[in-house]
Amino acid sequence: MKAKQKLIIGNILVLVILGVILGGAYYRFNHRTDSWQSLQHEKTLKIGIDDTFVPMGFRDKNNHLVGYDVEMAKAACKKLGLKPDFQVIDWSMKETELNTHHIDAIWNGYTVTPQRKEHVAFTKGYHRTGQVLLTRADSGVNQPADMRGKQLGVQSGSSGYTLFQSHPQDLKRFLTKAPIQYDTFDKAINDVQVGRLGAVLIDEDYARYYLAHSHQKVPLKIVSTNFPPDEMAVGVRKEDKTLRHKLNWAIAELHLDGTEQRLAKKYFGTPQPQR
Structure with missing residues (x-):
């Protein structure tokens, strides 16, 4: 009987301690103050x-x-x-x-x-900022519609690729083949320069930084798109x-x-x- 009473008391103490801990956590997360x-x-x-x-x-x-x-x-x-x-x-x-x-x-x-x-x-x-096409200056691409028959590059998991899929009217409808996915933009840009890609869909900030701070083997240019800005x-x-x-x-x-x-x-x- 005494052992049973001790067990009950022990369980009550555990519940009390848990209540204090959970109550304190609830208070901290629901009574936050300006820091x-x-x-x-x-x-x-x-x-x-x-x-x-x-x-x-x-x-x-x-x-x-x-x-x-x-x-x-x-x-x-x-x-x-x-x-x-x-x-x-x-x-x-x-x-x-x-x-x-x-x-x-x-x-x-x-x-x-x-x-x-x-x-x-x-x-x-x-x-x-927004999504733009980075292409060779001599590519003939001056608007998204000019990507007909050309290969597009995108970065896997990028916001640009998400917009490409969710807003097909802005670029996807002009393409005849699926874009090539890259793990980094620099690899895609290299393929633009050597002519493997017609353009890469890229964040405008990254594109402008690249044009301003890198030595380009082939002159590149930025082409605007109609994707919604971030x-x-x-x-x-x-x-x-x-x-x-x-x-x-x-x-x-x-x-x-x-x-x-x-x-x-x-x-x-x-x-x-x-x-």
């Missing part, structure tokens, strides 16, 4: 990035972290009196990293979508209303003082950012 005062105290903003995303955030030949968004984030943090602490994260887990406080912001070519709005709060959009913004936790407000102010200041335009020219080869 601006904490950020000011620490004077640091932890920013989640993918350091392979050219030209927004990537490693240069000396393994230094560079890129349009990296420099924008540094300049914005300076205006806010914060030090940026770039954290390389698993991009597929970015919203989880944010909402578990491992990072304070997602700032790395982060496209605004309805699905993402369910999990994070976005600043105002600060950059807009708007980029900074993602923060929904409760961090002060941080969102401060970032909106800092980004607006970077536009007014010319920083945004200077960085756009540096990384995209254009004097004005794609808005």
Whole structure:
């Protein structure tokens, strides 16, 4: 009998402890507070990035972290009196990293979508980009319809390939054969230069960076498409209303003082950012 009573008491204690743990977790996740005062105290903003995303955030030949968004984030943090602490994260887990406080912001070519709005709060959009065709200057391709009878290249799993499939009226309907998929854009660009491809469907930012910073064996050009553009913004936790407000102010200041335009020219080869 005593053994049974001890077992019952033990089970009750376990349930009480579990209740305290789960209750605390529930409270933390459902009574979150604005973290601006904490950020000011620490004077640091932890920013989640993918350091392979050219030209927004990537490693240069000396393994230094560079890129349009990296420099924008540094300049914005300076205006806010914060030090940026770039954290390389698993991009597929970015919203989880944010909402578990491992990072304070997602700032790395982060496209605004309805699905993402369910999990994070976005600043105002600060950059807009789209999908373009990168082709040889002498290819005769001046619009998507000119791809009839030509071979298209795409990057596997890219947003461009997703749009190619979901918006067939913009490019797919002009092709007579399926596009060749590549694991990286540089391989596809090489095949454009040697004539194996008529064009590669590519992110405009990447294309402009490539044209501005690479030695081309054969002159290339950009051809516009009608795919819907991507708007980029900074993602923060929904409760961090002060941080969102401060970032909106800092980004607006970077536009007014010319920083945004200077960085756009540096990384995209254009004097004005794609808005």
